[in-house]
Amino acid sequence: MTIRTVRTAPFEGQKPGTSGLRATTRTFMQPGYLETFVQSIFDAVGGIGGRTLTLGGDGRFFNERAIQTILKMAAANGAARVLVGRDGLLSTPAASAVIRERRTDGGIILSASHNPGGADGDFGIKYNIPAGGPAPESVTEAIYARTRTIDQYRILEAPDLDLTTEGERMLGGLAVEVVDPVAIYAGLMRRLFDFEAIRALFASGFRMRFDAMHAVTGPYARALLEGELGAPAGTVVNGVPLPDFGGGHPDPNPVYAKALVDELLGPEAPDFGAASDGDGDRNMIVGRGAYVTPSDSLAILAANAHLAPGYARGLAGIARSMPTSRAADRVAAKLGIPCFETPTGWKFFGTLLDAGKATICGEESAGTGSDHLREKDGLWAVLLWLDILAVRRQPVAGILAEHWAAYGRDYYSRHDYEAVDKAAAEGLMAALRDLLGGLPGRAIEGLTVTAADDFAYTDPVDGSRAEHQGIRIVFGEAARLVFRLSGTGTAGATLRVYLERFEPDPARQAEAPETALAPVARAAEALAGIRARLGREAPDVRT
Ligand code: VG1
Ligand code: CO
Known part of the structure; x- marks a missing residue:
């Protein structure tokens, strides 16, 4: 079995979003696309020589092909061991459990989660750190930076491995341990x-x-x-x-x-x-x-x-x-x-x-x-x-x-406007941002704004900073309105509008959420002009 070094060039847009890299399955099936991203992960974490990884996915179309490719790349990059779920399956929480219990040096999870699957659906991949969780932004940024400069990847030329039965088998110098996806x-x-x-x-x-x-x-x-x-x-x-x-x-x-x-x-x-x-x-x-x-x-x-x-x-x-x-x-x-x-x-x-x-x-x-x-x-x-x-x-x-x-009851609903024009959605968010300074004190639909900001977060443990995480408009304890753009979609942009109204009185806690939230929804439209900007009469999905 020989290790091949394959010349490649960066692919556009291999930037991890809310939860890893997501794209259409067809994008992932382009020659070299998956390989380039996987090699970028390996490079960005300082190489995987001698390390042990966990690997599995949600079983969607292309899962098995991707698993075989990643195993051959792990072998070519000198990994010592990969724990892979039988048939390439591991739920995301089970992958986290395997990483933690078996103390592997992180893992790779193949999933586009709630996005539809299939040849015409979506695929995704993310790297989890040794603690078992999704890579923090410092790591995803390093991976993205590597995707911008990468010019080669390494892969073992070998036949596909049998993943249908538990047990250990060798792939070149790599020990592949097929584990029961459920047991741990x-x-x-x-x-x-x-x-x-x-x-x-x-x-x-x-x-x-x-x-x-x-x-x-x-x-x-x-x-x-x-x-x-x-x-x-x-x-x-x-x-x-x-x-x-x-x-x-x-x-x-x-x-x-x-x-x-x-x-x-x-x-x-x-x-x-x-x-x-x-x-x-x-x-x-x-x-x-x-x-x-x-x-x-x-x-x-x-x-x-x-x-x-x-x-x-x-x-x-x-x-x-x-x-x-x-x-x-x-x-x-x-x-x-x-x-x-x-x-x-x-x-x-x-x-x-x-x-x-x-x-x-x-x-x-x-x-x-x-x-x-x-x-x-x-x-x-x-x-x-x-x-x-x-x-x-x-x-x-x-x-x-x-x-x-x-x-008290917090009436709650989320309105999603899916696959809208990206520039229009960004324009809507920018316009909201410009409004923020003038909002406190203003009354809209009988609700008075007490605070409005572009949410930024400083991690209280490691001090890392995340900015532009959504527009937050607070009407005291009474209500709240949040606007943000999705980071998991694969077509255009998705605007999410989050509506919330607090009702402390038990006598008024049995209303239909739509009725209770109507003034908040009207305030959202008044502030953001969703219909005019996105050309949509109503949300695609209300949850
Ligand atoms: C969405 C959800 C977010 C969740 C993320 C990943 O992100 O809103 O709460 O963490 O999906 O979930 P976004 O950026 O599209 O709003 V999963 O189960 O798809 O991995
Ligand atoms: Co999910």
């Missing part, structure tokens, strides 16, 4: 949660539906929920991972997981429903007759986490991304612990978790997780909910109502 992750879950109690809950007749959306979580959910916890067969639906996710959009929200939400809000509803995304790091929670917004889920999990053995010691702090509602802040205040507000993207939670400043983190985009890993973790959130339900033995709707009565 499942072991961690057993240590955090009271499986006995959850088993008793299912044995009592509790019924749940878990929609794996034909993405990577299927095997994990089947093994844990149906296998170990005794949920009846059929609890997990769409449980077989497919390269194109069955043509669906593996984003667990009321739009793309509509069938599940309809079932839970319908007459034959089971007690509890949940769904996960392409790479298994997101979760959507629905009770019988009660959709739980991700921001509320974070707050409720934080308020009740002590009921699960893994968190019985209490929480050190809570962290939420800036656009996530302020519901978690009220829980932190009651618990007397800090609440950190970070930019969007899990990479900003890493330092807080490493330093023991935050125990639970979350994002409005259906991401929740804790210090057990350095990625958000869809099934973890589901198991924590189950553990809480097993202890409280109350319907989800009751838990939600009690939470709102105690803390």
